[in-house]
Amino acid sequence: MKNKWNLVTLLESKMIGTNVMALVFDAPWWPGHTPGQYIDIRLTAANGYQAERSYSVASTIEEEGRIELGIELLEEGEVSPYLFALEPGAQIEVRGPLGGHFLWDIATPGPLVLIGGGSGVVPLMSMVRHHKLHLSDDSEREVFFLISAKTIGHVLYKDELEKFSRDDVNFHLALTLTEEAPIGWTGYARRADEVMINELFGELHDKRPLFYVCGSNSFVETLSGILVAAGFNPKSIKTERFG
Amino acid sequence: MIINDGFIPKRQVNPKVPPGQYVVNDFPVLSLGPTPDISINDWKLEIAGLVEAPQVFTWTEFERLPRVEMKTDIHCVTKWSKLDTLWGGVSMDFLIEQVIVSESATHLIAHSYDGYSTNLPIEDVRGGKAMIATSFEKEPISTPHGGPARLFVPHLYFWKSAKWLSKLEFVNGDIPGFWEVRGYHNYGDPWKEQRYLDD
Numbered sequence: 001m002k003n004k005w006n007l008v009t010l011l012e013s014k015m016i017g018t019n020v021m022a023l024v025f026d027a028p029w030w031p032g033h034t035p036g037q038y039i040d041i042r043l044t045a046a047n048g049y050q051a052e053r054s055y056s057v058a059s060t061i062e063e064e065g066r067i068e069l070g071i072e073l074l075e076e077g078e079v080s081p082y083l084f085a086l087e088p089g090a091q092i093e094v095r096g097p098l099g100g101h102f103l104w105d106i107a108t109p110g111p112l113v114l115i116g117g118g119s120g121v122v123p124l125m126s127m128v129r130h131h132k133l134h135l136s137d138d139s140e141r142e143v144f145f146l147i148s149a150k151t152i153g154h155v156l157y158k159d160e161l162e163k164f165s166r167d168d169v170n171f172h173l174a175l176t177l178t179e180e181a182p183i184g185w186t187g188y189a190r191r192a193d194e195v196m197i198n199e200l201f202g203e204l205h206d207k208r209p210l211f212y213v214c215g216s217n218s219f220v221e222t223l224s225g226i227l228v229a230a231g232f233n234p235k236s237i238k239t240e241r242f243g
Numbered sequence: 244m245i246i247n248d249g250f251i252p253k254r255q256v257n258p259k260v261p262p263g264q265y266v267v268n269d270f271p272v273l274s275l276g277p278t279p280d281i282s283i284n285d286w287k288l289e290i291a292g293l294v295e296a297p298q299v300f301t302w303t304e305f306e307r308l309p310r311v312e313m314k315t316d317i318h319c320v321t322k323w324s325k326l327d328t329l330w331g332g333v334s335m336d337f338l339i340e341q342v343i344v345s346e347s348a349t350h351l352i353a354h355s356y357d358g359y360s361t362n363l364p365i366e367d368v369r370g371g372k373a374m375i376a377t378s379f380e381k382e383p384i385s386t387p388h389g390g391p392a393r394l395f396v397p398h399l400y401f402w403k404s405a406k407w408l409s410k411l412e413f414v415n416g417d418i419p420g421f422w423e424v425r426g427y428h429n430y431g432d433p434w435k436e437q438r439y440l441d442d
């Protein structure tokens with residue numbers, strides 16, 4: 001019953017980065033999803049006007065009856081400011097899970113490479129969390145996560161990801177800050193380029209990695225182009241563009 | 244349906260915009276992977292399947308065919324619509340006549356250089372409804388948007404307008420394409436909001 005609109009109820013919301021909020025909804029009907037999928041949201045105004053938008057799911061499939069989103073505020077936007085202002089207990093209509101290509105689960109073989117720009121980290125987070133929950137069966141897998149963000153404040157789920165990389169030697173987190181880096185910053189501080197991609201993923205050429213690139217249109221275009229230029233198989237690169 | 248208290252529309256209602264869509268002024272991209280790099284020197288378009296005179300066009304040959312223009316709105320399943328866009332190319336009616344498509348053909352399968360495919364009933368590419376587009380707003384189509392050549396069937400969601408077109412195959416019986424086997428609607432009429440499988 002994919003196409004049915006269902007009600008979800010906001011449980012809590014909290015800021016997880018500059019201008020980005022995590023919203024956790026109670027959704028008893030949620031059938032579960034594959035990491036990488038998204039939902040559609042529909043808002044209806046008093047005069048009957050409706051707006052629909054898509055949002056990726058950040059929670060993992062093991063969290064039954066719960067959907068977590070990560071929403072970036074666009075000040076002049078129609079839907080994101082409304083979602084930002086939602087109070088716990090508020091209900092909205094959603095449908096899903098949706099999307100049939102930008103998918104990953106632990107049954108997929110090979111090293112996993114996640115590349116997220118800004119809020120493009122959201123669906124990748126579902127993949128990482130799923131992998132983490134199955135770490136006992138999936139401990140041999142190498143997971144690489146490159147996040148590009150304007151400033152350190154724009155890096156979503158930073159504490160959670162840093163904890164993962166402390167706990168698991170096979171989880172490699174790399175951050176690049178494109179506008180402003182704090183004093184003493186030891187990570188990258190520039191737009192991702194081929195040199196960076198080779199440094200981070202060069203060792204993976206013979207290991208059949210799978211790449212998931214998500215973010216704005218221009219971010220995805222650039223990064224997927226760099227991966228191809230660096231010699232990775234275009235068929236091993238999956239993309240999701242937020243607009 | 245519920246009313247979302249305090250939700251105030253910010254966009255004007257426009258009768259040209261199908262349900263659930265909103266108007267953009269920029270030109271977003273929907274794709275499944277990296278943009279392929281196709282040189283017009285290597286480009287070929289094959290027309291095959293249930294046709295009497297199969298053809299393979301090179302770029303130079305294709306450019307010599309009679310051209311048409313369509314000025315119309317386009318609707319992407321990811322919810323954006325772009326109004327009054329101008330596209331130029333070769334009409335599907337002309338190509339169908341050239342290759343003499345058999346009476347028994349019911350569907351067109353469009354194949355792309357990146358391995359993508361999509362399916363359309365043959366009626367939907369006849370009668371001035373479709374073309375192979377090579378220009379957008381009088382300029383060559385940029386690669387992210389499907390250049391050198393893409394199918395253009397604007398009355399359906401835009402994933403049906405396959406980018407980086409390599410082959411048109413006329414068949415008897417339907418063969419769901421890339422998105423059509425991945426949970427998206429088989430036909431994709433924006434006015435009926437046929438986004439997903441059971442819509």
Ligand SMILES: Cc1cc2nc3c(=O)[nH]c(=O)nc-3n(C[C@H](O)[C@H](O)[C@H](O)COP(=O)(O)OP(=O)(O)OC[C@H]3O[C@@H](n4cnc5c(N)ncnc54)[C@H](O)[C@@H]3O)c2cc1C
Nearest residue numbers: 053054055056070071072074076077078079080122242321
């Ligand atoms: C598959 C998918 C997954 C996505 N996942 C996420 C996610 O996880 N997190 C996330 O934050 N986003 C995600 N998005 C993007 C999301 O769907 C929305 O596009 C985004 O939240 C903006 O919606 P909005 O209504 O707030 O802004 P909109 O009202 O759509 O406005 C977008 C921009 O256009 C400008 N604008 C305002 N008025 C107009 C006008 N009249 N004409 C043109 N432009 C105007 C606005 O200033 C704003 O900057 C995803 C998109 C897709 C397709």
